[in-house]
Amino acid sequence: MKASRIAAAGAVAASAVLALSVPAFAHVSVQPEGPAAKGGYAVVDFKVPNERDDSATTKVEVNLPADHPLASVMPQPLEGWSVKITKSKLAKPLTIHGEKISEAVSKVTWTATGKGIEPGFFQKFPLSVGQLPEDADALVFKAIQTYDNNEVVRWIEPQKEGAEEPENPAPVLALSAASEDGHHGSSAAEDASDTSRPAAKDTASASSSSSSSSDTDTTARVLGVVGIVVGVAGVAYGVVAGRRRVGA
Incomplete structure (x- = not known):
């Protein structure tokens, strides 16, 4: 009973606050x-x-x-x-x-x-x-x-x-x-002009970044191929050396 009274009082208070705040908005x-x-x-x-x-x-x-x-x-x-x-x-x-x-x-x-x-x-x-x-x-x-x-x-x-x-x-x-x-x-026109300038700079930066990324990728591929070649050569050498020992 007490809980229901508290809930009712809370509802009335909330309604009062809402009624007072709505006109302000x-x-x-x-x-x-x-x-x-x-x-x-x-x-x-x-x-x-x-x-x-x-x-x-x-x-x-x-x-x-x-x-x-x-x-x-x-x-x-x-x-x-x-x-x-x-x-x-x-x-x-x-x-x-x-x-x-x-x-x-x-x-x-x-x-x-x-x-x-x-x-x-x-x-x-x-x-x-x-x-x-x-x-x-x-x-x-x-x-x-x-x-x-x-x-x-x-x-x-x-x-x-x-x-x-x-x-x-x-x-x-x-x-x-x-x-x-x-x-x-x-003004709006000046804002549009100012906005376009950084965009051009960003495009140039993106282009430079893209070029740098492309160069990095190419270098990585070359090094990868070299690594594979060296690895294959090492395996081949190992096989040949092993055969020589067996023959001896």
């Missing part, structure tokens, strides 16, 4: 694919879960931070979604690679052309962004999620230090420190 969030270093470029994924049992998410809007505008924002094509880029004039022009930029992307909107994000599923919305600010430790985005029943959820509440997590927290991208060699990161 259902928030719209943003994570980088690799490092998001200050002053560099990064590919970031906005993860949007469907929190409803009877409706699909059909539109997602991501508002970029106005206090740290990003000069380069490029979405990745997604099957089943159309994308719209909205630009705005900057109060203070940016200077990127010696070029002044007077406007920047302020919002990216994805609209479902199919079923959208159905109940029980989530969708990632990738963006290539840069140049990341050097004077900030994090970027705060504001996301708006729309369901096919016209319900709108605004993930726009900032997290205040020392306070509990808000009901609809805004996605926050943490920035890492720039590397010591001065390289802050690279």
Whole structure:
């Protein structure tokens, strides 16, 4: 009886913990694919879960931070979604690679052309962004999620230090420190170029290794043949010597 009460109490406690933890995992969030270093470029994924049992998410809007505008924002094509880029004039022009930029992307909107994000599923919305600010430790985005029943959820509440997590927290991208060699990161094209260079080097190394291995194999075969010849000669000599002794 006592054991059953303990088991029941444990089940209730586990259910309570699960009930408290599930909403935290259902928030719209943003994570980088690799490092998001200050002053560099990064590919970031906005993860949007469907929190409803009877409706699909059909539109997602991501508002970029106005206090740290990003000069380069490029979405990745997604099957089943159309994308719209909205630009705005900057109060203070940016200077990127010696070029002044007077406007920047302020919002990216994805609209479902199919079923959208159905109940029980989530969708990632990738963006290539840069140049990341050097004077900030994090970027705060504001996301708006729309369901096919016209319900709108605004993930726009900032997290205040020392306070509990808000009901609809805004996605926050943490920035890492720039590397010591001065390289802050690279664009997707630069990454592809950098990746190809080691590949060529590896190919050359593989070729050299293959040639060395081939030379080693040839030497081993020659030594093997020589060994066999010497062995046969030794056996023949032994047989002849034996016969001579018998004859004597």
